Structure formats: C-alpha cells, structure tokens
Amino acid sequence: MTAVAAPVPAARPAAPAARRAADRWAGTGALVRVALRVERVRLPVWLVAVAGLTAASAASQADLFPTAESRAARAELMRSPAATALGGPGYGLDDYTIGAMVANELGAWVALALAVLSVLLVVRHLRGAEESGLLEVVRSTPVGRDAPVLAAVLVVTLADLAIGLALAAALVGTGLPAAGALAFGLGCGLVGLTFGATAAVAAQLVTHARTASMLGLAAIGVGFALRAAGDVRAPESGSALSWLSPFGWSQATRAWVDERWWPLALPVLASAAAFGLAALLAERRDLGDGLLPERPGRAHASPRLTGIAAVTLRRLGGALAGWAVAVAAVCGLVGVLAREVVQFLEDEPALAAFFPEGAASAADAALSRYLLVAVALAAAAGVQGVAAARAEEAAGRAAHVLAGPVGRARWLGAQLAVVLGAVAAMVLLGGLVMGVTAASTLGDPALVGRLLGAALAQVPALWAVTGAAVLVLGVAPRAFGLAWAYLGYVALSAMLGGVLPEGSDVASPLRYTPGMPAEPMDWPAVLVLAALAAALVTGGVLAFRRRDLLA
Amino acid sequence: MTDSDSAAVEARGLVKAFGRRRALDGLDLSVRAGEVHGFLGPNGAGKSTTIRVLLGMLRADAGEARVLGADPWRDAVALHHHLAYVPGEVDLWPNLTGGEAIDLLGRLRGGLDPRRRADLVERFELDPTVRVRAYSKGNRQKVALVAALAADVPLLVLDEPTSGLDPLMEAEFQRCIREAAAAGRTVLLSSHILAEVEALCERVTIIRAGRAVRSGTLDELRGLTRTAVVVSLRDADGALAALRSAAGVHDPARVDGHVRLDVDADALDDVLALLPRFGVRGVTAHPPTLEDLFLREYGEAVGSPR
Numbered sequence: 001m002t003a004v005a006a007p008v009p010a011a012r013p014a015a016p017a018a019r020r021a022a023d024r025w026a027g028t029g030a031l032v033r034v035a036l037r038v039e040r041v042r043l044p045v046w047l048v049a050v051a052g053l054t055a056a057s058a059a060s061q062a063d064l065f066p067t068a069e070s071r072a073a074r075a076e077l078m079r080s081p082a083a084t085a086l087g088g089p090g091y092g093l094d095d096y097t098i099g100a101m102v103a104n105e106l107g108a109w110v111a112l113a114l115a116v117l118s119v120l121l122v123v124r125h126l127r128g129a130e131e132s133g134l135l136e137v138v139r140s141t142p143v144g145r146d147a148p149v150l151a152a153v154l155v156v157t158l159a160d161l162a163i164g165l166a167l168a169a170a171l172v173g174t175g176l177p178a179a180g181a182l183a184f185g186l187g188c189g190l191v192g193l194t195f196g197a198t199a200a201v202a203a204q205l206v207t208h209a210r211t212a213s214m215l216g217l218a219a220i221g222v223g224f225a226l227r228a229a230g231d232v233r234a235p236e237s238g239s240a241l242s243w244l245s246p247f248g249w250s251q252a253t254r255a256w257v258d259e260r261w262w263p264l265a266l267p268v269l270a271s272a273a274a275f276g277l278a279a280l281l282a283e284r285r286d287l288g289d290g291l292l293p294e295r296p297g298r299a300h301a302s303p304r305l306t307g308i309a310a311v312t313l314r315r316l317g318g319a320l321a322g323w324a325v326a327v328a329a330v331c332g333l334v335g336v337l338a339r340e341v342v343q344f345l346e347d348e349p350a351l352a353a354f355f356p357e358g359a360a361s362a363a364d365a366a367l368s369r370y371l372l373v374a375v376a377l378a379a380a381a382g383v384q385g386v387a388a389a390r391a392e393e394a395a396g397r398a399a400h401v402l403a404g405p406v407g408r409a410r411w412l413g414a415q416l417a418v419v420l421g422a423v424a425a426m427v428l429l430g431g432l433v434m435g436v437t438a439a440s441t442l443g444d445p446a447l448v449g450r451l452l453g454a455a456l457a458q459v460p461a462l463w464a465v466t467g468a469a470v471l472v473l474g475v476a477p478r479a480f481g482l483a484w485a486y487l488g489y490v491a492l493s494a495m496l497g498g499v500l501p502e503g504s505d506v507a508s509p510l511r512y513t514p515g516m517p518a519e520p521m522d523w524p525a526v527l528v529l530a531a532l533a534a535a536l537v538t539g540g541v542l543a544f545r546r547r548d549l550l551a
Numbered sequence: 552m553t554d555s556d557s558a559a560v561e562a563r564g565l566v567k568a569f570g571r572r573r574a575l576d577g578l579d580l581s582v583r584a585g586e587v588h589g590f591l592g593p594n595g596a597g598k599s600t601t602i603r604v605l606l607g608m609l610r611a612d613a614g615e616a617r618v619l620g621a622d623p624w625r626d627a628v629a630l631h632h633h634l635a636y637v638p639g640e641v642d643l644w645p646n647l648t649g650g651e652a653i654d655l656l657g658r659l660r661g662g663l664d665p666r667r668r669a670d671l672v673e674r675f676e677l678d679p680t681v682r683v684r685a686y687s688k689g690n691r692q693k694v695a696l697v698a699a700l701a702a703d704v705p706l707l708v709l710d711e712p713t714s715g716l717d718p719l720m721e722a723e724f725q726r727c728i729r730e731a732a733a734a735g736r737t738v739l740l741s742s743h744i745l746a747e748v749e750a751l752c753e754r755v756t757i758i759r760a761g762r763a764v765r766s767g768t769l770d771e772l773r774g775l776t777r778t779a780v781v782v783s784l785r786d787a788d789g790a791l792a793a794l795r796s797a798a799g800v801h802d803p804a805r806v807d808g809h810v811r812l813d814v815d816a817d818a819l820d821d822v823l824a825l826l827p828r829f830g831v832r833g834v835t836a837h838p839p840t841l842e843d844l845f846l847r848e849y850g851e852a853v854g855s856p857r
Contacts, residue, residue, distance in 0.1 A: 131684070208645075208684060296680040301647075301654030311644060311655055395642040400695070403606050403636035403708070404660045407628040549608040 027143030031151035032158075035125050039155070046117050047163045054110050055170035056496065058102045062174070071096040078104060079235065080340045085228040086333055089238040089248075092257035099180045099256025102171070107184065111250050112224065114163060114192030118156050119199040119216030125152045126278075127203035127212045136287060149200060149279045156196035157271075164189025180256030183264075187250030190267035194246040195220050197274030204281035207290040214318075223247055246270065308406070308414035316388055320422045323381035324429055327374045331430040334370040335437025338363050342442065364518040367438060367447075368454060372510060374430035375458045376491040378423040382466030383487045385419030390473050390480055396551045408545045412473075416537060420466060424459045431455025447517070454516035460529035461509035465490050467536025474543030477550055509533075557620060559584045559706055559737040560605060565614035567600055567761075574600040575611070576761035582739050582754075584705075587732050589752035590741040591845060597761040598741045599639055602710050605739075606636060619706060632660065634706040635699035639714065639741075641691040643683040649694045650679025656698040663701045671697040674723050689715035700727055707731060707738045713747060725750055745841040755841070757848050764848055769841065776839045776847060777801060777813040780822075784810055785830025793829070797822055 036043075065071045075096035077083060084090060088108055092100030126148060129135045135148055168185030172178050199216035206212050223245040230241030230248060242248035252263040285291055304310060342363050389412060392398050402411055435451030438444075469483035476482065493505035505511045509529055514522040560582035567575040575597045582588040592598050603609045605618050607627035616623055621630040643652045650672075657663030672679055675693045683691065692715050699707060707728075713721050721744075728738055728751050742748050748755060749769065756766040765772055784790045787810050794803040794810070799818020804811055814822050826834075839847075 210646075294682075294685060297648035297651070297682055299648070299650040299679040301651040301658070305647075305651060305655055306658055307655075308659075311647070315644060315646065396638055396640055397642055397644065399603070399606070399608050400636070400638055400641070400643070401656070401659060402608065402627070403631060403634070403638075404656060405628050405632040406659050546610075548610060549603070 024144040024146045025150055026147060027138075027141070028147040028150045028154070031138070031143065031147055032154050035151060035155045036158070039121070039159075043159050043162075046113075046159075047166050050110060050113055050117075050163055051166040051170040054102075054106060054167055055174050057106055058098065058171055058174045058176065060496070061101055061105075062098050065098070065101070071098075071101065074101065077340055080337070081232045081235075083337065083340065084231050084235055086337075088227075088251045089231040089234070089242065090236045091251070091254045093236060097256060099176050102176065103180070103184055103251065103255040103257070107188065107251055107255070108224070108227065108247055110167065111188040111191035111247055112220065114160060114188050115195035115220045115223070115246075116217065117163075118160060118192040118196030119220065120213060121159060122152050122156050122196045122199040123203050123209050123212045123216060125155060126200060127206070128209040130203075130288060131207070131209050139287065145283060146279050149275065149282050152200060153197070153275045157193055160189040160192040160196065161186075163192070177256060179259050183253040183259045183261065184255035186264055187253045187255065190264055190271070191246045191250045193271045194249075194267040194274070195223070197271040197278070200278035201274050201281065204278050204285065205291050207288070207294055227251070308401070308411055309418050312388075312415045312418045316385055316418065316422075319384065320381060320419075320426075323377060323384075324422075324426045327377050327426050327430040328433045330370065330377065331374050331434035332437050334367065335434045335439075336441055338367065338438040339441040361518065363438070363442065365515075367434060367451065368515040368518040371431065371434065371451070371454055371458065372494040372515075374434075374455075375427055375462050375510060376494045378426040378430070379462055379465040379487055379490060381426060382419055382423040382462065383469045383483055385415070385422070386466060386469040386473055386483065387480060389415045389419075390477055390550075393477070394550045399549055399551065402549070409541055412470075412541050412544050416470060416541070420463055420537075423462055423466060427455045427458055427462055428452065450517040453521075457516050457521060457526055458510075458513055460526055460533050461513045463533035464509040464529055464536060467533045467540065470540030471536045471543070472540070474540035474547070477547075557584065558582060558617075559586075560588075560616075560618050560739060562601070562605065562616040563614055565601065565604060565616060566612045567597075567604060567609060568612055574761055575604070575614075577614070578758060578761055579763045579766070580756055581766070582737060584737055585732070585735050586754055587728060587738040587740060587752045589748035589755035590739060590758070591743075591745070591748060591755055591841075592758040593849060596758045598758065599710055600761075601758070602636075602708055602739070602741060606631075606634075606708065633704050634708055635660075635702040635704045636708045637692075637695045637699045637710060637712040639711040641688075641695040643691060643694060645684035646682060648680055648682050649677060649686060649690070652683055652694055653679065653698045653701070657701065660702055663698075664703065667703075668697065668701045671701055671727075674727070675720060687715070689717065689720070692716060693720065696724065696727075700731070705736055707736060709738065710741045711743060712740070713742070713744060721747065745845060749841045757845065759848060765844070772841075772844050773838045774816050776844060777815055778819060778836055778838050779811070779813055779843075780834065780836040781806075781809050781811045782826060782831060783808070783833040784826070785832065787829070790826065790829040793825060794822070797825060 065074055075090075075093040078087065078090055078093060078096075086108075088104045090104055092104070129138070129148070138148065139145075164185040164187075166185075167188060168178075168181040171181040171184065195216060198219045199212065202215035202219070203209075203212045206215065224247055226241050226245040227238075227247040230239045230243070230245065233239040233241065238248050238252060243252070246267055249263045249266045252260070254260055281291060305314065392415075398411060402408060431451045431454055432448070435448035438451065439447040465487060468486050469480075472480055472483040490508045490510060493508045494510050509532070512525045512529060514520065514525065558581050560580060562578060562580040565575045565578040565580075566573065578597060578601055580590070580601065590598055590601070600609065604611050605616055605623050607623040607630070610624050618630055619633055623630060644655075647655065653663075653668060653672075657668070675697060677690065677693045677697060681690070683694070686694070692712065696712060699709070713724050716724060725747065728740070731738060738751075740748065740752060752769070754766070754768050755772065756763050758764065765775075782790070787805060787808070790810055791803055791805065794800050794812055797818075798821070799815035800822055801813040801815070812822075
C-alpha cells in the first residue's frame with residue numbers, strides 16, 4: 001500500500017436546479033438505442049405482419065365485394081348488433097365503400113393487435129428489465145431516475161407510429177385514398193400508444209412483469225368491451241361509452257367516410273397523462289418494489305400439487321383459460337351472427353344461388369369456416385404450451401427435476417398430456433358454444449350435436465400442429481422458431497383460405513379435415529391425421545429422450 | 552445397486568464437445584463410497600459439464616461413467632432414486648412458493664421426511680411462504696439445498712451449492728455435510744470456495760480445460776508441493792548465503808528483518824537442520840493452503856506466504 005492515499009474525487013458541488021432536473025433524464029438516448037437494438041427483429045416482424053395482413057385483407061374485400069350492390073348488402077349485415085359489437089359503430093354504412101368496410105370491420109382488430117404489442121413492449125422494458133435486475137445495473141450508471149420510463153415512452157411511440165404509417169402506406173398501396181389511410185393508420189397506432197402508456201402505469205403498481213402484462217391486457221379487454229357496448233347502444237355514431245374507450249377514439253376519425261382529425265388528440269393527451277403518472281409513481285417507490293403489496297403463499301404444497309402435470313397446470317392454467325375464453329368468445333359471436341347470415345342470404349337471392357341447398361347450407365358453411373378460426377387459436381395455445389416445456393428446460397428446471405427419479409418421457413409426456421388435453425377441450429368448448437348459440441338463433445337444436453361433432457373431427461389436425469412443435473422441441477430445440485413459423489402458416493391458411501392462391505395450404509393439416517357441418521365426415525382423412533399426430537408427438541418425445549438437455 | 556467397497560462415482564476418459572469446443576477432454580474422476588470429494592477448477596474448466604454427464608443430462612461423446620454402479624445415461628431414472636442434486640444456478644417455478652417447490656421436488660422422488668424438511672427449513676432460516684420469483688439468489692439456493700438434503704439418498708451431487716449463501720448459512724451447510732458424511736453418505740462437492748473444500752473434503756480432484764490435473768487426499772497434494780517457512784535469525788545474511796546454495800530451497804529472501812523461503816517437501820528435514828548455526832530466534836512454517844495448490848496448478852505466481 002502506498003503511503004499517500006489516492007485522492008477521493010470530491011462530490012460534484014450541488015448542481016443548479018435546472019441541471020438537476022435535466023439529470024433526471026440523463027442517458028435516455030442511450031437506453032432508446034439499446035431498446036431498439038433488443039427489438040430489432042421483433043418490431044419489424046410486427047410491422048410487416050400488421051401492415052401486410054391488413055392490406056391483404058383490404059385487397060381481398062375489394063375482390064369479394066366488387067359492386068356497390070354487394071357492398072350495400074354487406075352493409076345491411078353489418079347493421080346487426082353482433083356485427084357492431086365485433087367491428088365498429090358503422091360509419092359510412094349508407095355508402096359502404098371498401099375504405100369504410102376496412103375501417104368498420106378491420107379497424108378494431110388492427111388496433112387490438114397494436115395494443116397487445118404495445119403492452120408487451122412497455123412491460124418488457126420497464127418491469128421485465130426491473131425484475132431481471134437489468135434496470136438495477138443500468139441505473140447504477142449515470143442514467144437518470146426517469147430515463148427508463150421516458151425511454152420506454154419513446155420506444156413505444158416510435159414503434160406505434162412506424163407501424164401506423166406503414167399500415168397507411170400499405171393501404172394506399174391497395175388503392176385506398178390517402179387521407180383515410182392516414183387517419184386509419186394513425187388512429188390504430190395511437191390506440192396502441194394509449195394502452196402502452198396504461199401498461200407503464202401497471203408496471204409501477206405490481207412487482208412482476210407477468211402480472212403487469214395481465215393488467216395491461218385486461219385494460220385492453222375492458223376498452224374493447226366498452227366500445228362494443230357503446231357502439232351497440234348508438235349504432236353509426238357511438239355513445240358516451242364508446243368515447244370512454246381508446247378504440248372508440250380511433251374509429252371516431254371516420255376514416256374514408258368524412259375524416260375528422262381532432263379525436264386523435266384524445267389518445268395523445270391520455271398517453272401523456274398516463275406516462276406522466278407512471279413517471280410520478282416510479283419516483284415514489286423503491287427499485288424492484290411495486291405499490292401493491294405481495295401476499296405470502298403456502299408454506300406447504302397442497303396435496304393436489306403432486307407432479308409434473310399438476311405443476312404444468314398451475315403454470316399454464318391462466319394462459320390456457322385465456323385461450324379458452326378467446327375461443328368461446330369467437331364461437332359464441334359467430335353463433336349469434338348465424339341468423340344474420342341466413343337472413344342476408346334470404347334477402348339476396350342472387351348470392352343464395354351459390355348455395356344450392358339454400359340458406360341453411362350457407363349458415364353451415366359459415367359455421368365450419370369460423371370453427372377453423374377456433375382451431376387456429378387452439379393450435380396457438382398448443383404451440384405456446386410446447387414452448388413452455390422448452391422454457392422449463394432452458395431455465396434449468398428440467399435438469400433439476402430430471403436429477404430426481406423422473407424419466408424424460410414422463411417429464412415431457414405429462415406436460416404434453418396437459419397441453420393436448422387442454423387444446424382439445426378448447427375446441428370442443430368452442431363447438432359447444434357455437435352449437436348452443438347457433439341452435440338458439442336459428443331455432444335448430446340439432447346444431448349442438450352437429451357442431452360438437454365437427455369440433456371433435458378437428459382434434460386430430462389440431463394435435464398434428466401441436467405435434468409438429470413437439471417434434472421441433474425433440475429434434476431441433478434451438479430452432480423452435482420453426483414451430484411458431486409453421487403455426488403462422490397454418491393459421492394464415494385457415495383464416496385467409498379464400499384469398500390465398502389455390503394449393504398454398506397443402507402442408508396444413510387443417511386443409512384435410514372435413515369442413516363439418518357443411519361437409520360430411522371423412523373418416524380416412526381424420527384417422528390419417530390422428531396417426532400423423534401420434535407419430536409427430538411420439539417422434540418428438542423419443543428424440544427428446546436421446547438428446548442433450550439445453551441447460 | 553452398489554457394493555460398499557466400489558467407487559460411488561467412476562469416470563474414465565470422458566469427452567464432451569459442444570461444436571468445436573471440447574468441454575471435457577479425457578476427464579477421469581473417482582469418488583469413493585462414503586467420502587466427501589472436492590471437485591475444483593476455474594470457470595469453464597468443465598465441472599458443471601462433468602456433473603451433467605454424471606446425471607445423464609448430457610451424453611458423453613467418449614469415455615465411460617458409472618454412478619453408484621449404474622450407467623448415468625441409460626439407467627437415469629433408477630439411479631436418480633439414490634441421489635440428490637443441487638444445481639449451481641437454481642431456477643425454480645416462479646409462481647410457486649419455496650415450500651411448495653420443496654414439496655413438489657420431494658413428491659417427484661416419492662415423498663420426503665416432513666420432520667427433516669421442517670428441521671432444515673428452520674436451520675437454513677428459509678421463509679417457505681415466499682414465491683420463488685421474489686427470493687434472492689441465496690434463498691433460491693437454500694430451497695434447492697433443503698430439497699436435496701431432506702431426501703434420504705446415499706449420494707449428494709452439489710454444484711457450487713453455497714454461492715450466494717451468507718457466512719452463517721455457509722457454516723450451517725458445512726454442519727449438514729458433516730452430518731451427511733457421518734451418516735455414510737457420499738458427497739461430490741464442486742466448489743470455488745477453497746476454504747469450504749479444505750474444511751469438508753477428504754479427497755479432491757482439480758480439473759483444468761476438461762482434464763483432471765491432480766487427484767488425491769489433501770495431504771497427498773500438499774506433499775507434492777512446498778512449505779512456506781519464515782525464520783527470524785541472529786545471522787540473517789549468513790543464513791541467506793547458505794540457503795541460496797541448498798537443494799530444495801526456492802526464493803529465499805529477506806522480508807522485514809526475517810528470512811522467508813519455500814522448501815520442497817522432501818528437502819524440509821535437511822533445510823531445517825542447516826539453520827541452527829545461524830541462531831534461530833523464531834520460526835513459523837505452514838503447509839501450502841489449497842489455494843496455493845490451486846493457484847500453482849493454474850500457473851499463477853506462488854511463493855509469497857500471505
């Protein structure tokens with residue numbers, strides 16, 4: 001040790017107030033750059049997916065409804081409460097242009113996608129970074145107290161505006177007028193921003209990223225429900241309830257009908273207020289803490305927490321229930337709408353000519369079509385469940401459990417049993433809900449059994465999609481993105497079936513299931529799919545037994 | 552499953568490559584039944600990879616491993632009835648409490664003794680009602696330790712089990728391991744904390760770059776190296792001159808009026824016999840610490856007693 005101690009640098013003299021205020025934001029620019037780098041794949045994927053899918057749907061609507069008469073008929077269908085609840089208040093129904101159709105029928109869903117994106121993005125960069133300890137390291141560098149919140153604001157604003165503008169550009173590309181496209185794109189982007197700001201507040205309230213995301217997603221659900229209820233009360237204008245929802249603000253721009261711009265000020269003001277509140281809350285709490293208390297849990301496991309299946313159910317139960325609610329909601333709405341489909345066809349003899357067996361068969365066609373949407377949702381739940389098993393492995397929990405007397409087949413098999421059982425139950429629930437609602441709206445009790453049967457016939461295809469993910473997990477766990485990509489392909493082929501080129505769905509199992517109740521049961525196809533599903537799952541489990549663990 | 556005189560763990564020539572990197576490169580390891588065996592090596596030397604091969608999580612590219620007489624890859628489940636494991640990085644189900652995680656891990660092996668569980672929870676001062684995601688690293692480590700120590704098994708495999716524990720808990724851990732050893736259980740302890748290994752282990756294996764470089768009892772390893780001696784002498788200069796020409800003496804030097812030197816183990820007798828004629832006033836000698844051994848294996852400068 002040297003005799004002379006190194007001089008300790010004197011603490012900076014008290015800075016003037018203005019400088020101290022500026023210090024609170026110090027380092028924001030660097031944080032924004034880091035965040036954009038972290039998101040460099042995810043954000044462009046969202047951008048391309050949202051803009052591309054919306055433009056593709058707009059183009060397909062233009063193909064499906066080429067004449068003013070066909071669009072007017074469509075507008076009549078959209079006047080029903082169920083359609084209003086699903087879409088929007090119905091601006092421009094009297095002169096239902098393609099633009100008005102896009103805004104009315106797609107707007108709420110595009111905005112919903114941006115809202116989900118924004119909630120997940122903000123929570124990841126605020127509470128997620130705080131929970132993992134990243135924010136602690138960042139804050140120990142010369143980065144101001146408010147910089148993380150401000151950086152999250154800037155990143156989500158950039159993301160929402162970029163996607164909104166890309167959306168507008170893509171829609172102009174399909175031939176829609178530019179002013180409406182801009183109102184539509186900005187409106188959707190600002191809905192996203194508003195919910196992102198709400199999530200920033202949620203991230204201050206609770207200690208865990210998961211809980212914060214759930215709060216943010218619940219806020220989206222409430223916003224959507226407010227708009228739906230409000231629009232149903234006052235079709236073609238929206239009631240006071242609609243004005244409480246950010247979704248209502250975006251639709252109030254009346255894109256492609258007669259644009260008005262001032263409603264866009266509402267989400268801007270609301271976002272600014274929410275972000276301000278989040279910054280205030282962030283100052284009033286310790287790093288790592290929430291404002292709501294954490295409850296103690298059980299000291300001993302309940303007798304039901306007996307094994308892998310039980311802990312899987314515990315871990316995934318919430319997510320699986322969420323998917324089940326989504327499936328039931330879609331199926332229920334379709335069932336409620338069934339009557340409108342029949343009504344529409346009875347009023348439009350020209351269209352009914354396409355359905356030789358009459359309006360009832362058209363209803364069946366619509367029901368089998370929407371059942372595919374439910375199957376796609378359940379397949380997403382299935383892939384998510386397999387991804388959760390992979391996450392268990394990557395986190396090292398699999399190694400911990402497998403170091404006990406638990407075989408690999410049992411470890412993976414128990415989780416798969418939960419996931420496969422849950423997705424099958426989901427589709428059956430969807431069939432039941434669709435059956436009951438359609439039976440009551442159409443006055444045909446036989447539909448309950450027929451739709452349950454139709455749902456049951458979809459289970460092998462659903463398991464095959466999930467089985468493909470199991471195979472990826474077993475053979476190439478580091479390339480699990482393949483499983484998601486395949487799911488995306490299957491879901492897109494199912495949802496845009498009529499729009500995509502003929503034969504592009506050749507690799508989707510859903511193509512080969514009979515479109516019941518419109519088509520008859522096809523036993524060979526269903527049995528082959530069941531065998532395929534069994535082979536995929538078994539192959540995945542066998543490969544998993546033979547390979548090294550990830551961690 | 553194992554006869555008492557055979558090795559609890561026996562690995563010969565283990566090789567494991569990840570891509571082009573060879574994590575294990577012909578590793579040998581032998582742990583006798585009933586001993587506490589220290590497993591040492593710097594970060595990246597292959598300790599965790601070895602343990603994961605011994606647990607059947609990874610399949611070795613070459614070589615042979617037997618744990619309690621069983622093939623760890625083929626007979627994993629049967630073998631795991633008889634061992635308990637504490638990973639270096641403990642990640643448990645975030646939405647379960649510590650108590651639930653302990654019970655679940657216990658139930659997966661067919662239940663654990665509730666008295667032992669309660670005793671360990673108390674000894675490690677663990678609050679079992681807290682959710683795992685809210686635990687600190689040390690507390691997550693305690694959850695894994697309680698779950699492993701409460702299992703009635705003949706072999707404990709511990710991969711840096713005390714990283715993150717405070718000194719009081721570290722002492723408690725050492726008591727637990729001594730109790731386990733007294734009860735005849737075998738312990739394979741991978742650790743960075745050399746004082747812990749010195750306090751607990753009868754035999755150690757030091758590995759480097761995927762290969763065992765030293766293995767034996769601590770005394771045997773110490774015998775292979777030098778003893779540090781500090782002498783206070785009337786005629787320090789004369790002593791230094793004599794020591795410089797003596798065999799088995801390294802780096803004799805004058806430090807603060809004393810003479811200090813390192814002596815090879817087999818030269819100790821001759822060197823000490825040489826000193827009395829220079830008027831010895833005081834002498835301290837200490838055998839090499841494990842840290843000296845460890846640093847020497849890794850080519851660091853060894854020689855100055857601390």
